[in-house]
Amino acid sequence: MSWKNTKQNSFADSLVVEHKSLSELDDVHNIINWNEIEQTLSNLYSSVRGAPSYPPLMMFKILILQAWYGLSDEALEKQIARDLMFRRFIDLSLSESVPDHSSIWHFRQLLNTEKLLEPLLEQINTHLEQNSIIVSLGSINIIDATVIEAKQCRKRKGKNGNNTQDKEAGYNVKTAADGKKKTTYGFKMHANTDEDGFVKKMTYTPGNVHDSKEFDKLLDISKSKTCGQVFADSAYANKNNNEKLGKENNKILHRAYRNKPLTKEQKQENKQRSSIRYIVERTFGLLKLHHGLGKARYLGLERNKARAQLIAISHNLKTGMNIFKRMRNLRDCCIQ
Structure with missing residues (x-):
């Protein structure tokens, strides 16, 4: 099964005016190697038939947002549709459709069935350790x-x-x-x-x-x-x-x-x-x-275990992002 290309910028994306509120989650990309996470998720859709599906990395990021903001599947779908910061974090162009709540539910179930959440927690902790955030x-x-x-x-x-x-x-x-x-x-x-x-x-x-x-x-x-x-x-x-x-x-x-x-x-x-x-x-x-x-x-x-694991992952990412910001501010002060 192929994946949709959701990252390609459209004319609508070029009209978005840059604002600091849109980049609040950008530091996550500085502490996590998403390419390695994508490799871990790459075998989730093994079927060669069917319509292109949403990229598993994007769906995983959606679940991270859900855990961060305590949203239900239905509320999460609506928030992605109207929030530019959410779209920026998951690399979803304004010209692309939003995954519906049933797709979000099925992907979470798939992660749990394939027992990938525990390895993902360990992998993210390894990335934080490599960036000197976890000692x-x-x-x-x-x-x-x-x-x-x-x-x-x-x-x-x-x-x-x-x-x-x-x-x-x-x-x-x-x-x-x-x-x-x-x-x-x-x-x-x-x-x-x-x-x-x-x-x-x-x-x-x-x-x-x-x-x-x-x-x-x-x-x-x-x-x-x-x-x-x-x-x-x-x-x-x-x-x-x-x-x-x-x-x-x-x-x-x-x-x-x-x-x-x-x-x-x-x-x-x-x-x-x-x-x-x-x-x-x-x-x-x-x-x-x-x-x-x-x-x-x-x-x-x-199902509740999967939710708790996603909450633990999101907590580590948020804590890591806050520590990274403090480290960067301290470094900038030293340079000045």
């Missing part, structure tokens, strides 16, 4: 999980009398800061972030899966003998994790047990570790505040 040498791991309420979280009867709750979600019971237990029916996003809040790796599970179950997947200890220092709350504190990490890398909060309270030294260490561990909680807060992660948009685990 890998001596990087730490800050691990935690956050609860995401299911789209249909309450027990209600449907037309056929069956429960309409999302069958792939689960109940999570958590003790809040005020000591009261809070029950949420939904999912969990488990993440490993660095000290700058970049999402290094993430997994997605039903809400009833214990945080510690995803510990090894987030660290990939099996692939590397040294993973660096690991900061996490006391839910991850157990004998197995202590042995895996060793004394030097283990920065998990100490846990008090019955008849074995924390010592003064352990309390002090917990305080120091918490001052670093909060970064992952801040990242979750940003994802929920700006990207709507706190509420699932779809039914089923896989």
